[in-house]
Amino acid sequence: MSLQFISKLLIGLTTAGLLIMNTASANANSVTVSLEEEEKAAAEQQWTLPHPVVLIDVGHGGIDGGTSQGDILEKDINLAIARKLYVLLRSEGIPAVMNRTGDYALSAENRWHHSRSRHFKDLTQRRQLSEEIDSRLFISLHVNWGRNRSARGPVVLHQPTGESALLAFCLQNALNRQQNSNKLPIMGDAFYLLKKVEQPAVIVEMGFISNPVDVNMLTSSAGQLQVAKAIVSGIRQYQWVAQ
Numbered sequence: 001m002s003l004q005f006i007s008k009l010l011i012g013l014t015t016a017g018l019l020i021m022n023t024a025s026a027n028a029n030s031v032t033v034s035l036e037e038e039e040k041a042a043a044e045q046q047w048t049l050p051h052p053v054v055l056i057d058v059g060h061g062g063i064d065g066g067t068s069q070g071d072i073l074e075k076d077i078n079l080a081i082a083r084k085l086y087v088l089l090r091s092e093g094i095p096a097v098m099n100r101t102g103d104y105a106l107s108a109e110n111r112w113h114h115s116r117s118r119h120f121k122d123l124t125q126r127r128q129l130s131e132e133i134d135s136r137l138f139i140s141l142h143v144n145w146g147r148n149r150s151a152r153g154p155v156v157l158h159q160p161t162g163e164s165a166l167l168a169f170c171l172q173n174a175l176n177r178q179q180n181s182n183k184l185p186i187m188g189d190a191f192y193l194l195k196k197v198e199q200p201a202v203i204v205e206m207g208f209i210s211n212p213v214d215v216n217m218l219t220s221s222a223g224q225l226q227v228a229k230a231i232v233s234g235i236r237q238y239q240w241v242a243q
Contacts, residue, residue: 037087052095052096052097052133052135053089053094053095053096053135053136053137054089054094054095054096054097054135054136054137054139054235055096055097055099055129055130055133055135055137055138055139055199056082056085056086056096056097056098056099056139056141057099057126057130057138057139057140057141057193058078058079058082058098058099058100058101058141059074059075059078059140059141059142059143060074060075060078060105060142061075061078061079061100061102061103061104061105061106062075062103062104062105063105064105064119064122066078066142066143067143067144067145067209068145068209069145069209069210069215072209072215072219074142074143074145074209075103076103077143077206077209077218077219077224078141078142078143079100079101079102079103080221080224081141081206081218081224081227081228082098082100082141083098083101084224084225084228085141085228085231085232086098088228088229088232089232089235092232092236094232094235094236097133097135099126099129099133105122106122106125106126106129123192123193126140126193127192127193127196127197130193130197130198130199130201131198135199136199136200137167137199137200137201137235137238138193138197138199138200138201138202139171139201139202139204139231139235140193140201140202140203140204141204141206142203142204142205142206143205143206143207143208143209143218144205144206144207144208144209144210145208145209145210146208146210146211147210148210149210149211149212150211151208151210151211152179152181152207152208152211152213152214153176153179153181153183153207153208153214154172154175154176154178154179154181154183154204154205154206154207155172155183155185155186155205156168156171156172156175156185156186156202156203156204156205157185157186157187157188157191157194157202157203157205158185158186158187158188158194158201158202158203159188159189159194159195159197159200159201159202160187160189161200163200163242164194164200164201164202165185166200166238166241166242167200167202167234167235167238168185168202169185170234170235170237170238170241171185171202171204171230171231171234171235171238172184172185172234173234173237174230174231174233174234174237175204175206175227175230175231175234177230178226178227178229178230179207179214179217179230185202188202188203191203204231206218206227207227
């Protein structure tokens with residue numbers, strides 16, 4: 001990154017960036033996301049603008065439940081928050097699209113890859129959709145799990161590019177504020193999607209399903225809405241700094 005770009009980033013985070021976050025939060029607080037709106041959002045996917053700003057990658061689905069805690073499945077949390085995020089982004093004038101609108105596995109749609117691995121077919125289908133959908137940002141939603149039940153909070157992983165790192169920093173900052181944590185974003189160079197997706201991409205681990213506090217947040221409608229609002233705030237801050 002150039003010195004001018006870094007200078008603008010620091011100014012954005014210390015002055016106007018905070019103002020934008022507060023403004024975004026105030027706007028988002030006036031938005032309520034009902035179940036009807038979420039279902040309508042899923043039904044209207046076919047009418048989404050052809051060049052969305054954000055591609056929401058909804059992790060797991062169908063036979064792939066992701067991580068779990070008892071009968072609580074990651075795939076359900078990812079989808080619930082993705083629907084709220086989609087509605088909020090639309091209300092902010094930010095075109096978005098979800099690559100999964102229901103409980104199904106994207107690997108089942110992949111009939112072009114000859115791998116016998118369902119997991120790899122799922123990942124390659126997500127990467128393929130990122131090429132077919134001409135979006136500016138790729139945000140993959142996931143939930144973490146840890147052996148230590150005290151581990152909690154959001155973690156954002158990014159590509160080695162400056163744009164991805166900036167997006168991760170803005171999202172991590174917004175989620176840290178929402179969840180009262182102080183984590184830093186992490187380079188995710190071992191993750192297939194972060195290596196293969198061409199546009200700025202991040203993986204957002206929204207909290208730990210193994211932590212009692214986090215799981216209560218991740219499974220309640222109010223908590224899910226707060227997570228979605230924080231992600232919107234991070235996206236808006238990224239847009240301001242990157243322009």
